[in-house]
Amino acid sequence: MSKVRVLKLRHGGQHPEAEETISDHEEIATQLALLLASRATLGISIEEGQEVYLSRALEIVPEDGYLVLDELVPSEGNQRLRSGTRILVTARSRGTLLRFYTEVQEIASERGLAYYRLRWPRLIGLQQRRRHFRVFVPMSQSVPVLLATDDDVRLQGELRDLSVSGFSARLPEQLPIRLVAGQVLPSCRLALPDHGQVIVPVELRYLEAPRDQRRSARIGGRFLRLSTQTERQLEKMVRAIEREAQRRGQRDRPT
Incomplete structure (x- = not known):
């Protein structure tokens, strides 16, 4: 597996765009489906830490209230995840920055590769790069x-x-x-x-x-x-x- 630099998450600054929060279950499912379809790279911050690891969504199951996440890169991040660990997920999709908190429900592996079942997020924050004219x-x-x-x-x-x-x-x-x-x-x-x-x-x-x-x-x-x-x-x-x-x-x- 190729080495990937651990990114640093900046704290304390103001976001350049106002963040909107969505709570509707179907709308959250739509946003997560876009991430899945586009194979977008996800940033994973563990327990409010500064390091951001990389992953991607493998599956979303809105009817049962969970999503499945691929193993983290670099691999050191996988050693920090336990059942109940709280994480922040960020991603860029179609010009929109998406952010949500969730927690690990279950850890499993297949062919030596870890994957994670995560709790369905109650809220998702969206920051639009482009604003519509009002x-x-x-x-x-x-x-x-x-x-x-x-x-x-x-x-x-x-x-x-x-x-x-x-x-x-x-x-x-x-x-x-x-x-x-x-x-x-x-x-x-x-x-x-x-x-x-x-x-x-x-x-x-x-x-x-x-x-x-x-x-x-x-x-x-x-x-x-x-x-x-x-x-x-x-x-x-x-x-x-x-x-x-x-x-x-x-x-x-x-x-």
Whole structure:
């Protein structure tokens, strides 16, 4: 086996991009499947140590809640792993830095090569190298948003800003249910005249209660499991909203 230099993990610095955290089981499975399909190199940091060893994913089993990791390189890292050992996994996939904590559940070997069964991560952090353009929706341009919960409770609001990755919206002051950050809603429907509609699941990222009786509540969400077709449709919606805002600005400008 060829020698591989042990990398050093830098601590204490600020990440160049804001990190998003995903908790939806299916979305986590999607991210791990991308790592598996691309045979991406994984960085493994053991028990908060500075050394980062290299490995790759061999199998993911979302229905049973575990994934399988190849042996570590350099091989000294394998001697440090025990059942219950906590590790940090990092990887770069499609321009996104992915990070999650997990622990070793089982150690086995085949033909003299070690492999590890790891606990399914509860959270995955994502740092996007590239940020999507976000367009703000003027108050004069009403774009409805219809949200639905798992219990089929419907919430209607007005779009405040939109990007391919997410949105924010105003909601009525008195909500019929309690919403929490990290909650996944199975349906978010956006409709724009002459540009059709999109219906996608969303993860709530922030909630802002009304400050006074005259102000609506605000929520922000991140779209989940977007197909290529839906991404393109969202891009068209973003461009259409931007064009309409520019047109209204030109029309309202004093002459």
